[in-house]
Amino acid sequence: MQQEVSRRSNRERSDTTRAAILDAARGLFVSRGYADTSTPDIVSAAGLTRGALYHHFEDKKALFRAVAEREAGAVAATIERETANDLTPREALKVGARAYFDAMGEPGRIRLLLLDGPAVLGKKEMMAIDAAHAQRTLEEGIAEAMAPAAPDAATLSAMASLLSAAFDRAALDIADGAPSEIYVETIGTLIDRMVSA
Structure with a gap:
């Protein structure tokens, strides 16, 4: 019993340390960008040692990937939560689009997933992250x-890839100040035409 408690407390400490590193890295990647954020800056912001960082992440790029995965997971969770109601498949796609725009409105998320993500990790790796989260549910929808x-x-x-690209472009435009309602309506029209074909 004591061994199990010890393993659980070690795992909890490890999870807490990992979360602190991810939170500190996210804040710095958003405020400074990937290139201008160093691992010493991250461990200092997290209040940890470099050894703790390298215990959890191979390097800064692996840490950025983990941050991007966590952000993509949060976006997917928002979409799934908003579309969990009793909706028709077509309605779910439209509600999911609005939920995506709302989720991408989280400060820093555009930079992490749409700007720095492809530049740091490459298009293929970002597509793999998307495939593990929102792409699959979009295809199913x-x-x-x-x-x-x-x-x-x-x-x-x-079709899912092209629609996803339209969502991303709309999110970028909305982040630059375009009215979100126009994009919600336009994406809705696009979905109506696509699924009625």
Whole structure:
């Protein structure tokens, strides 16, 4: 019993340390950018040692990837929470689009996921992060909305990729001050035309 408690407390300490590193890194990556953030800055902001950072993350890039994954997971969780109600597949896609725009409004998220993410990790790695979070649910939503005439897997993936790119572009424009309602309505029209084809 004592061993189990000890293992649990070690795991809890490890999780707490990891979260502190991620939180400090996120704050610095958002305020300074990836290139201008050093690992000594991160450990100083977290109140930890470099040894603690390197125990959890291979290097700064791996840490950035973990921050990006956590952000993408938070976006996906927001979309899933908002679309959990009793909605038709088409309504769920539209509500999910609005939820995406709202989630991307979190300060720093645009920079982390749409600007620095592709520059630091590369397009393929960011696509893999997206595929592990929102892309899969977007593909499922499109397939359900188009049922029973849903396209083959390759076409479905291409449709989700293109729609995702439209969401990202809209999020960038909204972050630059464009009115979100225009984009919500326009994405809704795009979804209506796509799923009724």
